[in-house]
Amino acid sequence: MREFILLHYDEICLKGGNRGLFEQKLAANARKSLGSTVSELVPMHGRMVARLAKGADFEKARRRLSLLPGIANFSRAISVPLEMGEIRDGALSLLGGREFSTFRVSTRRANKRFPLDSHGVDCDLGEFICGKTGKKVSLEHPGITLHAEICDREAFLYTEQHDGIGGLPVGSSAPLVCSLSGGIDSPVSAFMMMKRGCPIVFAHAHNKSIGATAVKGKLSEIVSRLTEVQLSSKLYIVPFEKLQKEIIICVPAKLRMVAYRRAMMKVMNRVARLERAPGIVTGDSVGQVASQTLENLNCIYRASELPVFAPLAGMNKAETTLLARKIGTYEASIVQSPDCCSFMIAQHPETRATLAEIEAAEGSIPVQELAEKAVEESEILTFEAE
Ligand code: ATP
Ligand code: MG
Numbered sequence: 001m002r003e004f005i006l007l008h009y010d011e012i013c014l015k016g017g018n019r020g021l022f023e024q025k026l027a028a029n030a031r032k033s034l035g036s037t038v039s040e041l042v043p044m045h046g047r048m049v050a051r052l053a054k055g056a057d058f059e060k061a062r063r064r065l066s067l068l069p070g071i072a073n074f075s076r077a078i079s080v081p082l083e084m085g086e087i088r089d090g091a092l093s094l095l096g097g098r099e100f101s102t103f104r105v106s107t108r109r110a111n112k113r114f115p116l117d118s119h120g121v122d123c124d125l126g127e128f129i130c131g132k133t134g135k136k137v138s139l140e141h142p143g144i145t146l147h148a149e150i151c152d153r154e155a156f157l158y159t160e161q162h163d164g165i166g167g168l169p170v171g172s173s174a175p176l177v178c179s180l181s182g183g184i185d186s187p188v189s190a191f192m193m194m195k196r197g198c199p200i201v202f203a204h205a206h207n208k209s210i211g212a213t214a215v216k217g218k219l220s221e222i223v224s225r226l227t228e229v230q231l232s233s234k235l236y237i238v239p240f241e242k243l244q245k246e247i248i249i250c251v252p253a254k255l256r257m258v259a260y261r262r263a264m265m266k267v268m269n270r271v272a273r274l275e276r277a278p279g280i281v282t283g284d285s286v287g288q289v290a291s292q293t294l295e296n297l298n299c300i301y302r303a304s305e306l307p308v309f310a311p312l313a314g315m316n317k318a319e320t321t322l323l324a325r326k327i328g329t330y331e332a333s334i335v336q337s338p339d340c341c342s343f344m345i346a347q348h349p350e351t352r353a354t355l356a357e358i359e360a361a362e363g364s365i366p367v368q369e370l371a372e373k374a375v376e377e378s379e380i381l382t383f384e385a386e
Contacts (some may be wrong), residue, residue: 001093002079005038005061006149006156009046010166023048026070026169033068033385037061044151045110052076062162067229067327069195070172071164075147077156082114087121087155088128091146094157095129102138103129109150121148168197168232175199175277176309179268180222180235181213182337185312185381187222187329188320192311193281194230198283202226202233203271203378205240205264211338221332223383229327233383234275236375238267240340243370251361253346257291257354259362260341262303266371269305274375277306283307284310288317291341292326295352302355 007030009329012022023043030048037060052058058076065074080090091166095103105125107118116124126137127150129162149156178190190200206215219235228232245264251259268280284292291300301308312320323332357383 003052004077004079004156005050005052005074006077006158007050007065007074008072008164009047009070011168012070013046022070022169025172029070029169029171029231030065030068033064033228034061035386045185047110048181049156064228065082065164069165069167069197069229070169072166073161073164075158075161077147077149077158079154079156081110082150082152082154083119084116084124086244087148087157088125089099090155090157091125091129091148091282092132094159095133095144095146098144098159100135100143102136102141102143103146104137104139104142105129105146107148107150111150111152114150116181117151121150126139154259165195165243167195170194170197170199173197173300174279175201175275176279176281177201177203177268177272177275177277179264179280179282180185180204180219181283181341182222182333182339183283184219184317184324184330184333185224185285185288185320187283187333188323188327189281189283189309189311190226191229191323191327191329193309194226198225198281200233201236201271201275201277203236203238203268205243205260205267205340205374206237207241207244207338207340207343208239209241210340210343214335216336218335218337220381220383223381224328225328225332227383227385231385235380235381235383236271238271238374240264240267240374241364241379243267243367243374244340244343246365246367246370247362248344250365251358253344254350255353255358255361256345257349258296258299258342258358260345261300262293262358262362263367263371265303265308266367267374270372270375271378272306279307279309280304281309281311283312283320285312285315285317285320290349290351293351295354296309296350299355299358301351312331319359
């Protein structure tokens with residue numbers, strides 16, 4: 001029996017004239033993500049049909065597809081010839097050995113030339129299965145749902161539907177640079193923007209003098225997890241110690257956190273220029289810590305020439321943590337490591353900085369020049385999905 005994975009998408013269907021481009025992106029991403037698990041993958045009537053390779057590990061495919069931007073849901077299916085007798089037999093063999101007392105049939109007919117419409121197929125299969133198994137139909141609370149999809153040359157049958165994350169395929173929007181801290185939040189913010197089609201370039205401001213190898217290992221682990229979503233990644237590890245030293249000399253402890261973050265913004269903007277990315281993404285959540293009051297965020301974001309996106313702005317930590325677990329970054333994020341943002345700051349940092357005072361405090365530091373130099377001296381790591 002030939003086995004397939006049917007991939008369904010939702011948002012792409014609303015894309016009017018550009019729909020074909022989105023479908024091509026999604027097909028290319030799905031092929032790369034599934035690798036040798038499938039032998040071919042073709043678009044077919046608003047879905048994609050991937051043929052499972054012999055002896056393929058469906059569990060691996062399931063994990064990958066459940067986080068692939070653009071996929072709304074997917075199913076492992078069998079195919080049968082386009083004839084009612086064959087469809088009935090296929091349905092029966094698919095249900096054979098399954099425990100259920102009630103069922104329903106749900107048909108989608110993409111091939112409008114098929115003699116029965118979808119309701120007709122539902123009724124035909126329903127009657128046939130009732131007769132053969134003695135089980136009852138329940139439209140409201142079925143124990144199992146048999147799905148039939150009638151396409152041009154074959155029909156697909158399946159009983160289980162797995163949730164994807166929906167959204168848009170990575171590469172259908174412009175790239176963004178993610179200001180990656182190594183905490184729980186920023187990897188989740190990167191994921192949120194991948195889901196909107198943006199490939200993410202990662203950049204981390206790193207003070208070597210307060211811990212080196214541990215941080216690199218941790219960031220590599222986080223980026224590897226996210227590479228399963230966007231399939232290839234680049235990580236800039238940007239030396240931050242010179243900027244940090246200047247800030248410690250010139251800026252009072254109460255304002256340093258905001259000054260660090262402003263200097264990081266300059267760094268991120270520089271990386272964005274190199275990568276032709278028209279924006280920055282951060283893991284900020286309003287009010288989470290002192291640096292994330294609206295007043296302080298205003299001072300931080302004003303250091304950026306490019307727009308800054310903060311997809312977690314309105315999320316609670318518990319919601320973000322749940323997502324971090326789902327995308328697989330949580331475990332790496334909670335590993336303890338030194339954080340350059342909390343180095344030499346006041347016990348009670350300013351929560352309402354003004355642009356005038358922060359600009360005055362950092363006025364004598366050549367932030368732009370130091371940021372450009374730091375990016376030039378970055379270590380760049382690349383990642384490919386296996
Ligand atoms: P968590 O809050 O879980 O510790 P976080 O990633 O949100 O993790 P914060 O200290 O809250 O870390 O910092 C807020 C945001 O600032 C981060 O989401 C990230 O975008 C940016 N940031 C902080 N430190 C760095 C850093 N060293 N390099 C790059 N960006 C950073
Ligand atoms: Mg945070």
